[in-house]
Amino acid sequence: MLKxxxxxxxxxxxxGFGDGILEAARKNPNIVALTADLAGSLKLHPFIKxxxxxxxxxxxxxxNMIGVGAGLTIGGKIPYTTTFANFSTGRVYDQIRQSVAxxxxxxxxxxxxxxxxxxxxxxxxxxxxxxxxxxxxPGMTVIVPCDYTQTKAATKAIADYQGPVYLRFGRPSxxxxxREEDFxxxxxxxxxxxxxxxxxxxxxxxxxxxxxxxxxxxKGISVEVINIHTVKPLDEAAVLASLKKTKCAVTVEEHNxxxxxxxxxxxxxxxxxxxxxxxxxxxxxxxxxxxxxELLKKYGLDIPDIVSATEKVLNRKKNG
Amino acid sequence: MPELHSIxxxxxxxxxRMVHDANSGxxxxxxxxxxFLTALYxxxxxxxxAFNMDAHNEDIFILSNGHxxxxxxxxxxxxxxxxxxxxxTFRKINSRLQGHPATHxxxxxxxIATGSLGQGMSVAIGAALAKKLNGDPATVFSLHGDGExxxxxxWEAITFAAHHKVxxxxxxxxxxxxxxxxxxxxxxxxxxxREKFNVFGWTTMEVDGNDINAVVATLEKAKSLKGxxxxxxxxxxxIMGKGVDFMENDHNWHGxxxxxxxxxxxxxxxxxxxxxx
Numbered sequence: 236m237l238k239x240x241x242x243x244x245x246x247x248x249x250x251g252f253g254d255g256i257l258e259a260a261r262k263n264p265n266i267v268a269l270t271a272d273l274a275g276s277l278k279l280h281p282f283i284k285x286x287x288x289x290x291x292x293x294x295x296x297x298x299n300m301i302g303v304g305a306g307l308t309i310g311g312k313i314p315y316t317t318t319f320a321n322f323s324t325g326r327v328y329d330q331i332r333q334s335v336a337x338x339x340x341x342x343x344x345x346x347x348x349x350x351x352x353x354x355x356x357x358x359x360x361x362x363x364x365x366x367x368x369x370x371x372x373p374g375m376t377v378i379v380p381c382d383y384t385q386t387k388a389a390t391k392a393i394a395d396y397q398g399p400v401y402l403r404f405g406r407p408s409x410x411x412x413x414r415e416e417d418f419x420x421x422x423x424x425x426x427x428x429x430x431x432x433x434x435x436x437x438x439x440x441x442x443x444x445x446x447x448x449x450x451x452x453x454k455g456i457s458v459e460v461i462n463i464h465t466v467k468p469l470d471e472a473a474v475l476a477s478l479k480k481t482k483c484a485v486t487v488e489e490h491n492x493x494x495x496x497x498x499x500x501x502x503x504x505x506x507x508x509x510x511x512x513x514x515x516x517x518x519x520x521x522x523x524x525x526x527x528x529e530l531l532k533k534y535g536l537d538i539p540d541i542v543s544a545t546e547k548v549l550n551r552k553k554n555g
Numbered sequence: 556m557p558e559l560h561s562i563x564x565x566x567x568x569x570x571x572r573m574v575h576d577a578n579s580g581x582x583x584x585x586x587x588x589x590x591f592l593t594a595l596y597x598x599x600x601x602x603x604x605a606f607n608m609d610a611h612n613e614d615i616f617i618l619s620n621g622h623x624x625x626x627x628x629x630x631x632x633x634x635x636x637x638x639x640x641x642x643x644t645f646r647k648i649n650s651r652l653q654g655h656p657a658t659h660x661x662x663x664x665x666x667i668a669t670g671s672l673g674q675g676m677s678v679a680i681g682a683a684l685a686k687k688l689n690g691d692p693a694t695v696f697s698l699h700g701d702g703e704x705x706x707x708x709x710w711e712a713i714t715f716a717a718h719h720k721v722x723x724x725x726x727x728x729x730x731x732x733x734x735x736x737x738x739x740x741x742x743x744x745x746x747x748x749r750e751k752f753n754v755f756g757w758t759t760m761e762v763d764g765n766d767i768n769a770v771v772a773t774l775e776k777a778k779s780l781k782g783x784x785x786x787x788x789x790x791x792x793x794i795m796g797k798g799v800d801f802m803e804n805d806h807n808w809h810g811x812x813x814x815x816x817x818x819x820x821x822x823x824x825x826x827x828x829x830x831x832x
Contacts, residue, residue, distance in 0.1 A: 267688070291684065291719065296711035299677045303715065306617075306681020309666050310689055311609050314681070329671050330708070334678055338658050338668045 237427035237448045237458055242410035246383040248439075249347040249404055253278025255390025256315055256345075260286055263313065263394050269304055270317045271297045276406075277317040277347050297322045298330050304342045305334040313394055314342050320349035320362035320403060324369060335399050336372040343393050344369075348406045350489030351517065351534055352439055352527035361522035366437075367494025369401040370467040376400045377467040378420065379488075379496075381441035383411045385464060388418035396420055403438065405489075407527045410442050421465045423473035429457035432545055432552075433477040436487035437463050437496050440515070440536065444487050447541035456549065466496050474503050483511045483552040485544045489536060492516035511551040513544040559767050561828040562633065563593040567798045568825040569629035569642055569832065575818040577646035580654070583808040584700060585626035587731050587793040590767040592616075592630045595696060599774040604635035606663035614693045615682050617667060619675020620700035620729065621655040622810065628652050631664035632832070639832040673706025675699065676726055680716050683724040694778060697726045702734030705743050710755075716786040717756030725777045727789040729764065733806040752788040764791030799824055 260266040260282060267289045268282055274292065283290045293300040297318055304314035316323070323346035324331070335342045346365065353361050370377045376398060380386040386404045393400045417424060426445055429452075436444035441462045448458040459477050463470070478484060484504070486497035497514040504510055517534050531537050566589045574580035596602070600614040607613070618627050625645060632639040637651075644650035651662040655670025667678045679697035686693060703709065716724060728748060736742045745751075752759045758780055762773040770791070777787045795809070796802030799821040813821055 288688070293715060294711075294718075296708075296715065298673075298708040299680075299711035299715055302674050302677020302708065302712065303681040303684065305667060306678035306683070307685045309609060309615065309678075309682040310611070310685025310691070312681075312685045312688065330674055330677075333668050333671045334674050340667075 237429065237445070237452050237460060239449055240412050240426060240445050242412045244411045245408045246411055247406060247408050248380060248383055248386040249276070249406060250278050251383040251386030252345060252347065252390050252404055253281060255387035257282045257285065259391045259394045260289065265311055265313045266315065266394055267291065267307055267312050268315045268317060269293055269300050271295055271300050271322060273318050277345070279317060297327050301327045301330040302334050305338060305340045308340045308342060315345050316342060317345045317347070319360060320346035320365045321360055324362065324365040328368060332372060336375050339374060340399060341397060343400045343402060345402045347404055349403045350405060350438065351522045351530040351536065352405050352407045352489060354407065354527045354530065355524050357524040358521040363491045363517050363522065364494065365403060366466055366488070366490050366496065370499065374398060375467065376420070376465070378465050379403045379437040380418070380464050381438055381462055382409055382413050384415055385413045385418050388415040389464070392418065392420050405439055409439055412442065418464065421468055421470055423470040424462040424464060426460040426462065427458060429459035429481065431457040431481055432549055433459045433461060433481045433484040434487065434541065434545065435461050435463050435474070435484060435496065435500050437466060438489050440487040440489055443536065443538050444541055446538045447545065450538070450542055451545055456545070463496055466499055469499050469503060471503050474500060475507055478504055478508050478510050483548045485513045485515060485541060485548055487515040487541055490516055491519060493519055511548050511555060513548040515541050515544050557829060559593055559597055562597055563589045563767060564825055565827065565829040566593055566626065566629045566633060568822065568827060570625040571799065571813065571818065571821045571825065572831065573625045573629070573642055573645040574812045576643065578812045579646055580625050580812060581622040581810045582625070582813070583733065583795040583802060584620060584729060584731070585623040586799060586802065587795045587797045588623055588698065588729050588764070589626055589798065590765050591698065591727060591770050591791060592626055594767055594770040594774060596630045596634045598771050600696065601693065604663070606636060608666060611689065612691055612693055615666065615695045617675045617679040617682065617695065617697040618656060619669055619697055620672065620703050621669030624654065624656050627656055633829065636664035637662065642832045672700070672703045673708040676709055676712035679724055679726065680712055680721050683721050686723055694781060695724050697724070699726060699728050701728055701730045701732065701739055701745060701748065702742070704728065704745055704748065713752065713755045713757065720784045721786045722782050722784050724786045725774070725789065726786065727791050729793055730790050731793045731795040733795045733809065735806065735809050737806055749790045756785065757788045758785045759788045759790060761790045762792070764793035765797050
């Protein structure tokens with residue numbers, strides 16, 4: 236039963252990153268931070284003020300930042316590289332591939348302003364392919380937390396997690412509705428138990444999935460809403476347990492519907508327990524300028540889109 | 556210990572044997588930089604073949620132009636990082652001696668994967684910064700091809716190193732004037748590399764990279780210039796293919812293995828000094 240989940244306020248997930256790295260750095264002296272001219276956007280100033288010697292400004296040179304990060308691990312440092320999601324991934328894919336992933340380096344690639352909700356800056360900055368690129372890299376862990384609190388929890392947790400991590404978060408103020416203690420890397424987070432349909436979501440879209448779930452429940456549909464904050468490694472046991480109960484699913488992500496969370500769920504289902512699945516994501520398109528809410532509506536990521544995708548998948552299951 | 560010159564001769568012999576046996580690999584740059592890497596590992600660097608990735612209080616070497624892996628592997632094996640017999644596995648299936656250096660198979664002595672060019676200086680800078688944070692007085696050395704300087708990331712790194720006063724870093728450039736498609740002047744004219752490093756804020760030196768005693772003296776001089784607020788660059792004039800007359804100064808030997816006849820001709824110019832693997 237999906238109880239109405241109240242938000243306890245609203246804040247940007249990137250502030251969760253800024254607050255998280257400060258707390259983590261107080262506990263672990265090996266944590267260092269790097270940025271490519273975006274310290275303010277990534278909310279790093281409190282960290283820089285407290286630990287100036289552990290901060291490296293790289294200027295607008297992301298490729299070098301990734302390499303310097305990889306080098307800092309030689310000697311035991313835990314580097315957090317910071318910039319927007321497009322500059323954190325597509326621009327430096329080969330640097331991440333060779334110097335970080337293939338080399339097995341303990342670098343934390345922290346990416347803000349991901350997805351459509353970046354808003355007015357438009358498609359050049361609205362990264363919608365990063366989850367796919369990063370999850371394709373052998374050994375890379377991909378984490379997409381859903382709110383301020385979870386981003387803070389994830390930022391702290393990755394310090395104690397050996398190996399390369401891609402941590403993806405965003406720009407806009409967004410409802411806060413989780414507790415830090417409920418986050419565990421690799422462990423799916425259930426917001427409700429239901430029998431009719433599983434809704435898997437990550438990032439900002441978890442909130443929308445919950446709101447859609449409330450509306451669906453009012454129509455008498457029993458919904459299981461699951462936050463897959465760790466897209467890789469996927470919590471296959473949790474995914475399959477849910478699919479075996481509901482026998483259909485909807486996936487929701489602020490990402491191209493090719494290569495993201497939806498494909499990870501579909502892959503898991505196809506291998507183990509095939510069921511009808513509907514994807515809510517951008518449909519192999521670039522974004523554009525607009526407010527976050529206008530963009531979510533135009534590109535099919537709004538609450539009514541999740542409701543209609545759910546009704547569609549329930550029909551497919553019924554008629555299957 | 557045998558003389559540096561005779562070690563370098565055996566290393567060159569190893570390179571030719573490895574590349575011939577694998578029927579692939581990059582002999583040209585490997586031969587050209589044999590004197591530099593021999594000087595570094597057998598004379599200049601403080602390092603421990605009981606390999607530790609974090610290298611606390613040890614000097615570190617990062618090979619950025621990873622395609623000269625036969626040289627790197629020979630010098631590591633001859634320094635005691637692993638058995639020289641393992642050189643026979645170069646580029647073969649199930650080997651730790653990958654075509655380009657990698658950490659993935661845990662080969663002792665390799666601290667980062669390289670091969671896709673332009674990334675090693677950034678890594679060397681990171682390792683040097685970690686040493687500073689750890690209060691570790693040791694030095695980080697790196698080697699780069701001149702053709703590799705076409706990559707923009709190298710210039711990002713050069714700028715960063717000067718800005719952040721990474722003065723425990725000594726980076727050498729293999730200035731042999733050749734790259735895969737031809738002479739660097741024709742492929743992409745680099746102008747005066749040393750002047751470029753100078754205006755980017757480095758202390759620079761120049762040396763004949765195939766005069767092993769001069770290389771040692773230059774590296775020792777470079778070490779004495781550490782801690783003065785500037786990274787140190789060594790522009791090393793080398794001859795691609797040095798030591799095998801028909802390979803010298805010919806870019807066609809960048810990434811080509813000798814056939815059996817060429818192999819015998821090459822070995823005849825490189826006497827066995829330390830015993831073949």
